[in-house]
Amino acid sequence: MNTVQIVSTEVLSDHWYTLRKVTFDYIRKDGSSQRQSRECYDRGNGAVILLYNGEKNTVILTRQFRMPTYVNGNKDGMLIEACAGLLDADSPEDCIRRETEEETGYRITKPERVFELYMSPGSVTEILYFFIAEYQEAHKMNEGGGVEAEEDIQVLELSFPQALKMIDTGEIKDAKTVLLLQHLQLKDRMKA
Incomplete structure (x- = not known):
């Protein structure tokens, strides 16, 4: 039995990405129908990767300006992230x-897909594909x-323990980065 019937979809904004208002009838578990409206922000799907070097016990992260964090209290808008x-139009691996x-x-050739997640399912349609890959100095092309x-973008090479500590100090506040750092730690790929 289909529990959702879309009644209407209205485009609210189509400037940077697409924001739609979706009105739908939802069949509740007691069998009653309830009409609801939600805004869904469609920015497309994405991919994220954490590069790590087990020999050196380091990771590669980036630092760049993120306007949404700036308008929500991040003083300089800079964010450290994977x-x-x-x-x-690419596959997650090609992307x-x-x-x-x-x-x-x-330049990496064999990224390892570890999971895929909805990062903000209450309002954003995006599925994010998570990868890890080992890097060596010989892989550096530019x-x-x-x-x-x-x-x-500023490229950062950090020791793995330093990156973990930056979660505790609040220097790393990006969810996808925290997830990947913790994944490496849980899988014993790096020394904390």
């Missing part, structure tokens, strides 16, 4: 290879920094 990007080289300067016309 490399990520939107899929556009993350491209984004890794653009943002960090490292300095990274993102697409010059669009991004101004």
Whole structure:
């Protein structure tokens, strides 16, 4: 039995990404019907990767300006995070290879998919594909920094214990990055 029947969809904004108001009838577990409306922000699906070097016990992260964090209390709007990007027309694996080289300067060939998650399911449609990959100095093709016309990204190589400590101190507040750092720790891939 279908518990959702969409009644109407209205585009509220289509400037940067698409914000829709969806009105629907929802069949509750007691069998009654309830009409509801929700706004759904569609920015496309994305991929994120944490590069790690087990030998050196280091990870590669990025630092860049994020306007939504700035307007919500992040003093300078800068956020430390794992490399990520939107899929556009690519597969998650192709996307993350491209984004890794653009943002960090490292070329990876075999990203390992670890899970996929809805990051903010109450309002955002995005599914985020999570990856990890080992990096070596030989994989470095350039300095990274993102697409010059669009991004101004600083590449950070941090010890794994330092990155974990930055979660505790609040220097790392990005959920996808925290999840991947904790994944490496739980799987005993790095020394805390």
